[in-house]
Amino acid sequence: xxxxxxxxxxxxxxxxxxxxxxxxxxxxxxxxxxxxxxxxxxxxxxxxxxxxxxxxxxxxxxxxxxxxxxxxxxxxxxxxxxxxxxxxxxxxxxxxxxxxxxxxxxxxxxxxxxxxxxxxxxxxxxxxxxxxxxxxxxxxxxxxxxxxxxxxxxxxxxxxxxxxxxx
Numbered sequence: 001x002x003x004x005x006x007x008x009x010x011x012x013x014x015x016x017x018x019x020x021x022x023x024x025x026x027x028x029x030x031x032x033x034x035x036x037x038x039x040x041x042x043x044x045x046x047x048x049x050x051x052x053x054x055x056x057x058x059x060x061x062x063x064x065x066x067x068x069x070x071x072x073x074x075x076x077x078x079x080x081x082x083x084x085x086x087x088x089x090x091x092x093x094x095x096x097x098x099x100x101x102x103x104x105x106x107x108x109x110x111x112x113x114x115x116x117x118x119x120x121x122x123x124x125x126x127x128x129x130x131x132x133x134x135x136x137x138x139x140x141x142x143x144x145x146x147x148x149x150x151x152x153x154x155x156x157x158x159x160x161x162x163x164x165x166x167x
Contacts, residue, residue: 028155030054035162036084036123038143040065040077045123045143047156054156057149062141067167069101069141071110072118077141077165078106082121084161087154094125094147095154099163123163125150
């Protein structure tokens with residue numbers, strides 16, 4: 001009976017202090033992140049405040065990283081301007097930030113080729129089964145950072161933030 005009340009106390013504490021604290025997502029009180037710039041060729045993601053870089057991270061990309069994503073399953077990471085459209089605390093890959101791919105241009109280009117543009121492109125942490133892979137492009141088109149790094153990024157980036165993915 002006492003074990004049940006300890007469990008209830010933990011749940012109540014999580015509710016009171018906020019779900020992000022229970023997910024190990026740090027609080028952030030620095031400058032607003034207004035843009036994310038991902039340079040695929042350099043394997044870098046930079047958080048920007050206006051035109052000033054705040055922090056840069058190394059990233060892994062899709063398993064076929066060169067060129068713009070054309071269709072579902074091609075292993076490419078998209079290129080272009082998108083936005084963060086959701087925070088996903090229940091991600092298969094620890095935490096994730098949704099990227100608004102595909103946009104209307106992506107859908108039109110894929111349809112012209114008779115293809116499905118795919119979707120579900122995220123900035124995310126690493127899955128447990130992929131921990132043995134050291135800085136090797138392994139996603140299906142997403143941008144991957146370490147779990148510790150996604151905790152920071154997740155706390156710093158708001159829905160609606162611009163994401164520029166460059167070749």
